[in-house]
Amino acid sequence: MSHLIFTDSFINGEFYSTASHFDIIDPATEQSITSVSDIDQAGVKQAINAAHGAFIKLKSSNATTRSNVLMRWFELVMQHKQALAELMTKEQGKPLKEALGEVEYGAGFIKWYAEQAKRSYGDVIPATDDNHRLTSFKQPIGVVAGITPWNFPVAMVTRKVAPAYAAGCSFVLKPSEHTPLCALALAYLADQAGFEKGAFNVLVSENAKMVGELLTKSEVVRKFTFTGSTGVGKQLLAQCAPSIKRTSMELGGNAPFIIFANADLDEAVSGLMGAKFRNGGQTCVAANRIFVQRSVLDKVLEKLAEKVAALKVANGLAKDCDIGPLIYPQAKQKVQQLVADAITKGAKRVGVSAELSGNYYAPVILTGVTAEMDIYHQEVFGPVASIIAFDDEAEVLAMANDVPFGLAAYFYSQDIKQIYRVSEALEYGMVGINEGLISNPVAPFGGVKQSGLGREGGHQGLDEYLEEKYVCMKV
Numbered sequence: 124m125s126h127l128i129f130t131d132s133f134i135n136g137e138f139y140s141t142a143s144h145f146d147i148i149d150p151a152t153e154q155s156i157t158s159v160s161d162i163d164q165a166g167v168k169q170a171i172n173a174a175h176g177a178f179i180k181l182k183s184s185n186a187t188t189r190s191n192v193l194m195r196w197f198e199l200v201m202q203h204k205q206a207l208a209e210l211m212t213k214e215q216g217k218p219l220k221e222a223l224g225e226v227e228y229g230a231g232f233i234k235w236y237a238e239q240a241k242r243s244y245g246d247v248i249p250a251t252d253d254n255h256r257l258t259s260f261k262q263p264i265g266v267v268a269g270i271t272p273w274n275f276p277v278a279m280v281t282r283k284v285a286p287a288y289a290a291g292c293s294f295v296l297k298p299s300e301h302t303p304l305c306a307l308a309l310a311y312l313a314d315q316a317g318f319e320k321g322a323f324n325v326l327v328s329e330n331a332k333m334v335g336e337l338l339t340k341s342e343v344v345r346k347f348t349f350t351g352s353t354g355v356g357k358q359l360l361a362q363c364a365p366s367i368k369r370t371s372m373e374l375g376g377n378a379p380f381i382i383f384a385n386a387d388l389d390e391a392v393s394g395l396m397g398a399k400f401r402n403g404g405q406t407c408v409a410a411n412r413i414f415v416q417r418s419v420l421d422k423v424l425e426k427l428a429e430k431v432a433a434l435k436v437a438n439g440l441a442k443d444c445d446i447g448p449l450i451y452p453q454a455k456q457k458v459q460q461l462v463a464d465a466i467t468k469g470a471k472r473v474g475v476s477a478e479l480s481g482n483y484y485a486p487v488i489l490t491g492v493t494a495e496m497d498i499y500h501q502e503v504f505g506p507v508a509s510i511i512a513f514d515d516e517a518e519v520l521a522m523a524n525d526v527p528f529g530l531a532a533y534f535y536s537q538d539i540k541q542i543y544r545v546s547e548a549l550e551y552g553m554v555g556i557n558e559g560l561i562s563n564p565v566a567p568f569g570g571v572k573q574s575g576l577g578r579e580g581g582h583q584g585l586d587e588y589l590e591e592k593y594v595c596m597k598v
């Protein structure tokens with residue numbers, strides 16, 4: 124693993140160190156993995172300039188060359204899959220099997236955009252008279268800046284950087300201060316794969332506000348892409364307004380997971396386990412409010428309780444670990460507060476959950492959750508299954524949609540007419556039907572309402588980095 128640990132920002136193809144350092148903490152042991160240098164303002168400006176220099180070259184490069192470079196990056200990431208996954212588990216805490224899955228999923232974006240790079244077609248538009256020829260074609264937007272979170276330290280980076288590079292854009296990335304090591308390893312591998320110097324720069328910083336301000340205010344940066352909380356996203360969107368940047372925002376969710384009485388209950392509970400407990404519940408598409416039709420509530424709870432009791436909470440590197448630690452102490456405190464608030468307001472805990480030390484938090488099932496409780500409205504970001512009983516379809520749809528978010532929603536049903544009705548009525552950017560894990564590099568990921576702007580993945584993900592130029596010629 125050690126050959127992929129880097130401790131300085133990566134600018135213009137070189138590591139950039141500063142005197143100021145901070146520790147990267149393993150959430151499982153709460154010990155430092157390594158100390159990294161904290162970027163200064165001069166470094167941020169240097170990275171933007173380097174990206175600008177790279178863009179001048181990239182914008183006249185051809186798509187096949189960029190595709191080949193991306194394919195080499197994909198191959199290198201896959202060659203180092205085990206080392207990257209171990210690094211991810213160390214700095215982020217997720218079980219090693221999930222980390223391996225994320226590296227493959229993250230690499231999937233690189234491969235997909237290596238392929239899509241060759242398909243950014245334009246249009247020939249039928250003219251409205253005999254004397255004109257109308258066409259449009261796509262060009263890279265320019266320098267892109269991005270800020271990513273800690274919950275998917277590889278995939279959140281590749282799903283932005285790969286389409287940007289495929290389009291011909293250069294990138295300045297600020298990964299989460301909790302998980303910069305995976306991002307640095309990815310940048311190193313991209314450099315080895317043949318990325319132009321300055322095409323992919325990584326800024327390591329504990330001062331997210333300073334870096335965020337410089338990136339969003341820069342006139343050189345033409346596109347800003349963010350994945351993180353809705354609160355920070357709103358702030359960054361406002362900071363992008365004065366320079367009218369193109370923006371993509373992947374923000375918070377509050378996913379409903381609906382089990383109708385006619386569903387295959389075993390499949391529904393299996394799907395729920397993935398949608399709820401993957402990454403210890405620390406995903407923006409995690410099932411946050413689980414609606415179960417009252418006539419099958421007892422059966423669902425019995426099946427769920429059995430599966431939850433079998434989950435093994437441990438260091439992510441331990442064999443058979445299902446749930447690793449939460450990311451840091453404040454995350455655990457927040458989950459504890461949400462559960463305490465729900466119980467004070469009448470929710471019931473199914474079974475007994477052990478009090479664990481450090482950042483570990485044992486999974487909990489809560490029944491009788493209501494809209495009066497904070498846990499109904501906030502992203503739990505922890506292994507807590509909040510159950511809400513409902514009587515009919517209209518009632519559950521009203522509850523499912525009655526939140527300001529609209530990222531992912533899931534439902535289990537075997538009634539084909541209901542499947543059409545419900546998938547059309549859910550005000551969400553993504554809907555899983557009889558499936559709890561829906562993310563896929565080939566499909567558009569993104570939300571409506573306050574869950575964000577734009578899409579990542581699919582052919583749509585490439586357009587986020589392209590401008591369309593209309594050309595009108597008189598003949």
Ligand code: ADP
Nearest residue numbers: 270271272298299300331332335350351352355
């Ligand atoms: P999370 O709760 O997932 O950490 P955040 O929105 O706090 O979500 O963080 C996501 C990313 O946004 C991280 O890289 C973090 O450093 C960055 N970030 C947080 N606050 C700011 C800010 N004020 N300006 C710029 N970036 C920020």
